[in-house]
Amino acid sequence: xxxxxxxxxxxxxxxxxxxxxxxxxxxxxxxxxxxxxxxxxxxxxxxxxxxxxxxxxxxxxxxxxxxxxxxxxxxxxxxxxxxxxxxxxxxxxxxxxxxxxxxxxxxxxxxxxxxxxxxxxxxxxxxxxxxxxxxxxxxxxxxxxxxxxxxxxxxxxxxxxxxxxxxxxxxxxxxxxxxxxxxxxxxxxxxxxxxxxxxxxxxxxxxxxxxxxxxxxxxxxxxxxxxxxxxxxxxxxxxxxxxxxxxxxxxxxxxxxxxxxxxxxxxxxxxxxxxxxxxxxxxxxxxxxxxxxxxxxxxxxxxxxxxxxxxxxxxxxxxxxxxxxxxx
Numbered sequence: 001x002x003x004x005x006x007x008x009x010x011x012x013x014x015x016x017x018x019x020x021x022x023x024x025x026x027x028x029x030x031x032x033x034x035x036x037x038x039x040x041x042x043x044x045x046x047x048x049x050x051x052x053x054x055x056x057x058x059x060x061x062x063x064x065x066x067x068x069x070x071x072x073x074x075x076x077x078x079x080x081x082x083x084x085x086x087x088x089x090x091x092x093x094x095x096x097x098x099x100x101x102x103x104x105x106x107x108x109x110x111x112x113x114x115x116x117x118x119x120x121x122x123x124x125x126x127x128x129x130x131x132x133x134x135x136x137x138x139x140x141x142x143x144x145x146x147x148x149x150x151x152x153x154x155x156x157x158x159x160x161x162x163x164x165x166x167x168x169x170x171x172x173x174x175x176x177x178x179x180x181x182x183x184x185x186x187x188x189x190x191x192x193x194x195x196x197x198x199x200x201x202x203x204x205x206x207x208x209x210x211x212x213x214x215x216x217x218x219x220x221x222x223x224x225x226x227x228x229x230x231x232x233x234x235x236x237x238x239x240x241x242x243x244x245x246x247x248x249x250x251x252x253x254x255x256x257x258x259x260x261x262x263x264x265x266x267x268x269x270x271x272x273x274x275x276x277x278x279x280x281x282x283x284x285x286x287x288x289x290x291x292x293x294x295x296x297x298x299x300x301x302x303x304x305x306x307x308x309x310x311x312x313x314x315x316x317x318x319x320x321x322x323x324x325x326x327x328x
Contacts, residue, residue: 014289021296031284031300085240203289220275
């Protein structure tokens with residue numbers, strides 16, 4: 001493999017010692033107003049085209065990370081808002097069982113499990129058999145009842161999954177345990193993320209860590225309807241992250257939908273698998289670069305329950321926040 005030359009010699013000057021960022025330079029003793037201050041400066045910088053671009057890092061429950069660029073589409077005291085396809089990898093890694101619909105789906109599947117285990121225990125079977133054993137009439141009647149109720153619950157669970165924006169493949173009711181395992185793998189991931197804004201022209205970045213929850217369908221629809229029609233059609237045309245044979249397939253899909261919705265008065269529906277997330281921060285780090293590499297780092301965080309701080313190092317902020325200066 002050919003080596004990329006000159007990488008080790010790439011250097012650019014940052015800010016000087018006289019242009020440092022310290023605790024006394026904070027505009028607020030809570031992070032949201034400080035974020036707003038720096039973001040407004042980035043918006044006014046003519047060479048920064050998208051000040052709202054951020055790297056979004058997620059991870060599976062087993063710790064396998066992934067990162068991609070997205071656009072922040074809202075910010076206030078509640079946190080950071082972005083939108084995406086719920087079938088994407090990041091969405092799969094952000095699945096949270098606190099979502100009401102997912103809880104209800106799991107309840108249905110758990111019911112199937114308990115129901116079938118009860119029947120299996122009656123005929124002394126340790127696991128779902130590949131073929132039905134010979135049963136007497138009483139056992140056959142009970143099996144029929146179990147299968148009937150299982151089908152109902154699997155269909156109900158699938159309905160909840162779709163309403164929650166999760167995709168699934170149809171699985172026959174006798175394979176409910178496969179559906180249950182598949183669901184549990186997806187539904188217990190890691191609803192936490194980290195966001196990074198980097199504004200090279202200002203030699204500044206902001207890192208945010210927090211938990212993630214979905215926006216309501218109504219809020220997602222409100223934003224979707226405000227988007228330009230080509231962007232709406234783009235969301236409708238793509239099953240984000242899925243393998244496709246060629247770009248032509250996507251282009252043809254887009255052209256077909258463009259023809260369907262060529263009437264400007266015809267509303268383009270928001271896909272069920274598309275919507276917003278809210279990142280609720282529990283940490284902000286404000287970074288400003290120095291040419292000496294003695295960069296300035298000030299971190300706001302929430303105190304852990306029962307945590308005692310050294311007031312020489314940790315400053316008590318506002319609204320339950322503390323802030324500290326970190327070594328570069």
